[in-house]
Amino acid sequence: MKIPFSLPVIDADVIAEMHDTLTNTGWLTSGPKVQALEKELELFIGGGNALCVNSWTSGAMLVLRWFGVGPGDEVIIPSYTYSATALCVMNLGATPVMVDVKEDLTIDANKMRMAVTSKTKAVIPVDLGGYPCDYDAIKEVVNAPEIKELFISDNEKQEMLGRILILSDSAHSLGATYKGVPCGLVSDVTVFSFHSVKNITTGEGGGIVVNLPEPFDNAKELAFLRVLSLNGQNKSAFEKNQIGGWKYDIIDQGLKINMPDLCATVGLAQIRKYKNELLPDRKKIYNYYVDALSSYNWAIIPPFKEGSTESSYHLFLLRISDISEEQRDEMIRVISEKEVGVNVHYIPMPMLTLFKNKGYKMADYPVTYDLYKNEISLPVYNGLTEEKLHFVVDTVVAAYKTISGN
Known part of the structure; x- marks a missing residue:
């Protein structure tokens, strides 16, 4: 799929x-x-x-x-x-x-x-x-x-x-x-x-x-x-x-x-239909991921709602606990082999050539690096069916098992 x-x-x-x-x-x-x-x-x-x-x-x-x-x-x-x-x-x-x-x-x-x-x-x-x-x-x-x-x-x-x-x-x-x-x-x-x-x-x-x-x-x-x-x-x-x-x-x-x-x-x-149709659909997709992944102790759910502060449900920034940047990259490779599109948001600017050349150093931003090194963005867009969401979650779980040996 x-x-x-x-x-x-x-x-x-x-x-x-x-x-x-x-x-x-x-x-x-x-x-x-x-x-x-x-x-x-x-x-x-x-x-x-x-x-x-x-x-x-x-x-x-x-x-x-x-x-x-x-x-x-x-x-x-x-x-x-x-x-x-x-x-x-x-x-x-x-x-x-x-x-x-x-x-x-x-x-x-x-x-x-x-x-x-x-x-x-x-x-x-x-x-x-x-x-x-x-x-x-x-x-x-x-x-x-x-x-x-x-x-x-x-x-x-x-x-x-x-x-x-x-x-x-x-x-x-x-x-x-x-x-x-x-x-x-x-x-x-x-x-x-x-x-x-x-x-x-x-x-x-x-x-x-x-x-x-x-x-x-x-x-x-x-x-x-x-x-x-x-x-x-x-x-x-x-x-x-x-x-x-x-x-x-x-x-x-x-x-x-x-x-x-x-x-x-x-x-x-x-x-014109964002409030009543498109945005609720994104929220439904987001909640599917939350429900499906919350039972795994290695899955860190991104912030999305606290009191009356609520996300637009644009990105599902899943983080994987206790893995290295290299293991995260390997997870993405395994997921991609199953033809599931995932991404990383974002490569921190101090890691990019332009900013490194201007003197910015990744060591100065430790929290940023810790968030980046184990982050994988899952697909969230209108039209994703429950069958596809189930496949995405299964693929991510299988990829974690592959790289962790569990």
């Missing part, structure tokens, strides 16, 4: 929506479908101001650019995340400062506090696998008087906020809640990913949600971010294409990172 690690939802609803885009709207780049997806995103999370862009990475760069982050500045990030969390900082000439994580895979606020300097402009917590970070602890750090005293404002936006910006890397956590509050409304700015393997996909894409405190006018800031996403142009191509709408201005140095309608179409068809 061949089971890939991930498959996007391409069903009749997606096809019908795409047919409408191609035959009725007369528009392919940013237009009515992007606008509709932004409204659906706002409706789903119950507030905020949303802007769709062409990737998580470019969306995070846009927000940091808006906040004035650049050369000489520092941004605190966890060491256990995909490299995009660091690259969005580096692409602006700033320095990512990595800190270790906790056992629940999320950034350690105490380590974050120790990493703050007068150069720190932002922190990017990562909801790894879809499980939210401890945002109360993060907010306690950035709002601590001694931390705020260190903050140096270099522009009007920084002066208005008066502290370190909290930019959530919620690439995995659309549909998650932190203490009952939907991800998207927990921090200053949130960026979601709509990449092909995510819970909602546009093929490539991302969504920015602005939720800044007073005295910011969130609608006004979002409007400016929209301009920045279009090369600093104060009209979209769709607006310019309307009869008599040709005149425009370039009001700032922006980026070209808008989402096309072709991409938004796929996500639009999916998000």
Whole structure:
């Protein structure tokens, strides 16, 4: 039985929506479908101001650019995340400062506090696998008087906020809640990913949600971010294409990172049924793994629910107790021979050539390495049948027996 690690939802609803885009709207780049997806995103999370862009990475760069982050500045990030969390900082000439994580895979606020300097402009917590970070602890750090005293404002936006910006890397956590509050409304700015393997996909894409405190006018800031996403142009191509709408201005140095309608179409068809159909189905798959694997003393179940904090069920980050990195790799080889797609999330950045060459050392992040060395991500996506889930679990169990000799 061949089971890939991930498959996007391409069903009749997606096809019908795409047919409408191609035959009725007369528009392919940013237009009515992007606008509709932004409204659906706002409706789903119950507030905020949303802007769709062409990737998580470019969306995070846009927000940091808006906040004035650049050369000489520092941004605190966890060491256990995909490299995009660091690259969005580096692409602006700033320095990512990595800190270790906790056992629940999320950034350690105490380590974050120790990493703050007068150069720190932002922190990017990562909801790894879809499980939210401890945002109360993060907010306690950035709002601590001694931390705020260190903050140096270099522009009007920084002066208005008066502290370190909290930019959530919620690439995995659309549909998650932190203490009952939907991800998207927990921090200053949130960026979601709509990449092909995510819970909602546009093929490539991302969504920015602005939720800044007073005295910011969130609608006004979002409007400016929209301009920045279009090369600093104060009209979209769709607006310019309307009869008599040709005149425009370039009001700032922006980026070209808008989402096309072709991409938004796929996500639009999916998000309309995400709450009532797609997300509950992912939760059911997740719970199957929890029930099936909890009886094995070697299986470490990933965090997914505590009180009113709940995952988006994006990744099932299974960990195998008391095995080495080499044994984990051998387990993956054995599982792959049975044509079951598994993955590892993620190779820690200090182990990657780019970051090693910049002086980051894995020894500085012991919890990150301990979490990584025995982690195997199991397939979680809509359409996985109970028969397939049973086969995945049996394959994983057999692979453990093979490498452990038990």
